[in-house]
Amino acid sequence: MNGLAETLAHTLAPGLLYPTAGAILFALGLYGLIRRHHLVLRILALNIMGSGVFMVLLGVAARGEGPPDPVAQALTLTGIVVAVSATAFALALVVHLTRLTGHAVMLPGPPDDDAPVEDISRGEHHADGGPAASDEDRPS
């Protein structure tokens, strides 16, 4: 029992606990990303994966003697900023998709071979007054 307690105490040291927990979070997030279909859940899963990466980074910074490595903390902060912007962008896309289709799930696979293709180069794309106005400054 003493051996087990020692192993446990060793594992619980922040230098190992954080990376291990981070790896578990990373794997859980990946599982959620693959298994879930609702897009908000998928974005949450990606965020869980991201938290896993940051936990590994912070754990790595706390390893060894002395104060934690400030570079790793700066990297984590930068990473969080990137993750927040990517999440906001993804959520905006999902909201837009839900408005268009009524569901927060992706449309099935590759587009049909006969699916209509949106072509913004053609005038009739914006029926609400785009084409006539744009003719004047079209280079020729």
Added chain:
Amino acid sequence: MTPANAEWLPAAIAGLVALSLVVAVLATAWPRQAHRVGLLGALAITAWVLGLSALFLNAGPDPDAAATRVALGGWEAPLGLMLHLDGLSMTLLVLTAVVGLATSLYSLGYVHDRIERRQFWPLWLWLWAGLNMLFLSGDAFNLYITLEVVSLSAVALVAFTGTAAAVSGAVRYLLVNILGSLSFLMGVVLLFGEHGVLDLVLLEARTEAGPTERMAAVLMTAGLMLKAALFPLHVWLAPAHGSAPAPVSAVLSGLVVTGSFYLILRLWMGVFAPLATPAFGILVGLLGVAALVWGSLQALRAGRLKSIVAYSTVAQFGYLLIAFPLMLVDPGAWRVVVFFAVVHALAKASVFLAAGTLQHAAGHDRLADLGDVLRARPRTVFALGLAGVSLMGLPFTGGFIAKYLLLEAGLGTVLAGSVIGVLWVLAIAGGGLLAAAYIFRMVAPAFHRGHEDAGEAVSPWMDWVPLGLATVAALAGLAGTLTLNTLALTPGAP
């Protein structure tokens, strides 16, 4: 080496990053004039890159010395961020400038709606700035940031037409890209934890074949393969590339995937070089053969012009995977691979631009009903064919030189006594045949007798730019020696 040039070079490198960022910021802050800012910016960036390459070739480092490294703000590695210019980055910067300029000119004709112009130009300029930074960055974490800049602007470009199909394709592309970036970042974190540095040159000096490096190599390579749509992680590519607007498809298929591939190559030539084993090389090569066959068959089956082109990207990237086992036998083969990627990017971008013109004229890109337009637009069909010939690798085109060199490397493997080398040679030769089959499918209706109908009028930019870029792709063979010599200026590489 003239001292004056050597002094100018670091300033020119930092200046390129600054210039591309300033152009992107200006276009974002001044959306009404975004297309004018964009055009001037595209010309300025292209001129700058060409000037930089002239400086680099004249004053560039001799192959044994360190590459040109710029410490931003005077902070040296390991704490500061280093910009890193060598032959490999220089080649890809020039490629980006050529394809970028062509795409910008084409977009003048293609994106003419006022609202859409305001959205397109800033996003495209951010994407270009991100690519320039990606090729110049010499720091693992900074590479992650540039990858994110590139992916987020690419996703927005896929989505910006705002239809359900486009937004759905963009969401798929975004999820794939974030997953790839996080996997890459996890690898970076592991390397940082093991060695305490992020600078690629310092990392390279410290890595050995340990378990942490293996884990990091797997995570980073898998993430980048996902982003580069390398087989078997390619399934997202065709919906995203096939349904995006034409200039966006051209940039995505020509440059963005090449950027991820560049990073894989750079990592495996530097940091992960001790980990490469023959068995690993053969595994990657087999994936490449599978990509070649699967992508070509899908391209032969697809009913839409742009789907064919998108699947052909999957197939052509198979060659880049096949090159890995060749590089293990003949380390110098990496230059051939990069040359192949350059020629592919030029040809693929022009095929996508030509397909966009045809789609604009006909109002759709269903191959079965395109015959009339194909017959009436010989210039665009010629561009399609010329770029296609380069993709197939017929003589006198850039593609021919690239494939010839690749075959030579493959035969070298066979001569070196590797039985599996026969498979690589067969795949390289057979892939050309498959490419010929699907390219003939695209242009064949033009040679049938029948009704002609030019369809909707097309702006001169959309008419001529694909032809110009296809000519550049075909003539790239003439620049083969120059490219290979430039690539030879990469220190540390064989």
